[in-house]
Amino acid sequence: MLIMLLATLGAVAYAVFLLNPDNRGDLLPYGLVLVAECVLLALALLAMWTVLSSGHDPRDFAYHQARERLFDTPEILRDRATDDPTRWRLYLDDRPVTVDIFITTCGEDVDTIARTVRAAVAVHGEHRTWVLDDGRDDEVRDLAATLGARYIRRLSSGGQKAGNINHALSIAKGEYFVILDADFVPRPELLTETVPFFVRDEVAFVQSPQTYGNMNSLISRGAGYMQAVFYRFVQPGRNRFNAAFCVGTNVVFRRDAIDDIGGMYTDSKSEDVWTSIHLHERGWRSVYIPQTLAVGDTPETIVAYAKQQLRWATGGFEILLQHNPLSPRRQLTVDQRLQYFVTSTHYLSGIAPLLLLLVPPLTIYLDLTPMQLDVSVGTWALYYLGFYGLQIALAFFTLGSFRWEVLLLAAVSWPIYVKAFWNALTGKQQAWSVTGRSGGSASPFDVIVPQTLCFVFLAVTSAVGFWKHWGDPVPNLSLAWNLTNTLILGGFLITAVKEHRQAVRSQRAARRVRKRAARRTRLDRSSSPTVTAGGAA
Structure with missing residues (x-):
């Protein structure tokens, strides 16, 4: 201070x-x-x-009470599921709730996707894990089946990531859904730390920080440290103003809130901030907790960093030029206007x-x-x-x-x-x-x-x-x-x-590698027996 x-x-x-x-x-x-x-x-x-x-703590009495009653202990003992936390049914207000975990993919390395899917399936609390594959990769489809996740592939790529999620929402019917990027590996406590916030009906989403595990190059360290102050201090401060916004991954949404605004916003590649501002304009609340619940990768090269920053900055400037938060037409509080104005001009x-x-x-x-x-x-x-x-x-x-x-x-x-x-x-x-x-x-x-x-x-x-x-x-x-x-x-x-x-x-x-593969193919073809009309040669 x-x-x-x-x-x-x-x-x-x-x-x-x-x-x-x-x-x-x-x-x-x-x-x-x-x-x-x-x-x-x-x-x-x-x-x-x-x-x-940033000293404001969103974990109030209602949260702690809901967390205490998140699981039905007699039910767990009766079903002999004590050794498998993924089977523990989640309750809010003594009512069972359903949760879907969405892992959005679009051409990432299969090993990277596998780490995330494996960890998502193992998250504590009964849930369904879905791989939303915009890369249309059969290897990813087979991987999902092997690891116990469900697989969704759509025919078009309209709306990019937001369109991918909206398509999944037409199939998965959970009351709450988690969004994870393919490279963000969730921790087991992801649901137990976030779902209790939804005991309050006005909460639309709960966001946790992007924490990075690959700070091993100049670019990755610089990109990661640039985000550190934002996630440690700025986002927590926005809780007080009901202006913490979604950052696209490590977030849990209430399905009714997304349905209320017609789905995830698809007309920008910064669908996360645009979706957040529309939710706040409709009177929904957001919660941010500065607790690492998933660890991912930050860009390691100049090319990757430039692509990421260009996408993020374009989305911010689009809000400033197309949906100015200071406009009297926006149904936002004064604090929310200022916070979104800072976001759009950052x-x-x-x-x-x-x-x-x-x-x-x-x-x-x-x-x-x-x-x-x-x-x-x-x-x-x-x-x-x-x-x-x-x-x-x-x-x-x-x-x-x-x-x-x-x-x-x-x-x-x-x-x-x-x-x-x-x-x-x-x-x-x-x-x-x-x-x-x-x-x-x-x-x-x-x-x-x-x-x-x-x-x-x-x-x-x-x-x-x-x-x-x-x-x-x-x-x-x-x-x-x-x-x-x-x-x-x-x-x-x-x-x-x-x-x-x-x-x-x-x-x-x-x-x-390609030349060796082509050479092996030619050798295989030349050494294989050829069958002609007169018999084998």
């Missing part, structure tokens, strides 16, 4: 410093800094306001680094400065660190340390978010792709052309800056700023080079 309050004061002081007309420099760089920093400041203040509310903070990247070159090439020259470096650093320094201190507290991987990804992801905003603005449809673990064997340079060009430009600008200010007694702030940006982008490109080499090796290995 103390760090949060200090960070808030630091953000306000920095905003006052920036907005003071006496500190204004040349119009163009000052405007770039002002726009970028105001976006970051506004979103930071709203996020901290939400985090300050990825603007990813575009802000682009504006800040342009400021040092303006100073180096054109001698345009964002602040008055009589503002000392010490004064600038005091206010700057008052905001960013305390944000880093907050990261130390919430994540255990400062995660430089997060800084790197935040600084280089702006082309993804610019493209996402353009997609949402123009209505361009992005092809659906499974995030996966590795993103296939595609080269990362297929998706980071803007970052590569930006690195070259900043490197040249740094060289020009060294030439112009060689011999200056005082270090040049713009040159240091530009050099820092160059090094950050350079570190990212080193990671891309490593991934590119790995992708090339994977492609070569795949070609060798």
Whole structure:
């Protein structure tokens, strides 16, 4: 609480410093800094306001009472099912309830699907496990049958994941249903921790966090840590405002609530947030519990990360442009409007680094400065660190340390978010792709052309800056700023080079496997007996 309050004061002081007309420099760089920093400041203040509310515990007396009576002990003993928790019938208000677990798949690795299906079948509490296969894979069908799960394959792919779930709801008839992505392995207590919340009739869904088990590369660590504060502090804070939203997996829905809004929202690839906002507009409540109930995979490569972020950001911008939460037509509370507005504008903070990247070159090439020259470096650093320094201190507290991987990804992801905003603005449809673990064997340079060009430009600008200010007694702030940006982008490109080499090796290995398979096929055909009209040859 103390760090949060200090960070808030630091953000306000920095905003006052920036907005003071006496500190204004040349119009163009000052405007770039002002726009970028105001976006970051506004979103930071709203996020901290939400985090300050994260002490709210949704587990009230009704929840604890329902959890105590979730199982009928005499029934379990009578049926001799004490050793098989998957046969224990679930009760709410002394009435048995039915639950379906949906595992959505679309071309994921079969071994990955198998881990999730095996764990889902073993979840405590009587339920039915369904594999919803949009990949139309016979191997997945056979796997489901082997592991004791039911299998659903639809003929079309309309609506992507949401359409897949809606189709399953026309077949499965449980009162509650769980959604799991193919790579999120559930824990046995998934139902026992979530179902008791539905003792309150107004609860539409219960969401648990996305926790990752593959934090073993720079990209996977950065992508995972970027989500940590959101799941540990922001989502719990939204409970107080009835504004916690679904994140697409590790969630349990009440079927009546989804029926009330006509099914899962299918007109966006961010069906989770859109479904949530429609439920809240209809007066339903949501619950978020910061307890790991399933462990999955975060993107491990640049290609996979870019696809994931593009999909998420496009969905957020679609809400801002097509369904603005601040519109008086939305049937939301004031708190819900603000929370969904933060959600829909969150990825603007990813575009802000682009504006800040342009400021040092303006100073180096054109001698345009964002602040008055009589503002000392010490004064600038005091206010700057008052905001960013305390944000880093907050990261130390919430994540255990400062995660430089997060800084790197935040600084280089702006082309993804610019493209996402353009997609949402123009209505361009992005092809659906499974995030996966590795993103296939595609080269990362297929998706980071803007970052590569930006690195070259900043490197040249740094060289020009060294030439112009060689011999200056005082270090040049713009040159240091530009050099820092160059090094950050350079570190990212080193990671891309490593991934590119790995992708090339994977492609070569795949070609060798195909050639060996083709050679074996030819040998088998040449060695097999041939039957002619006159008999065997």
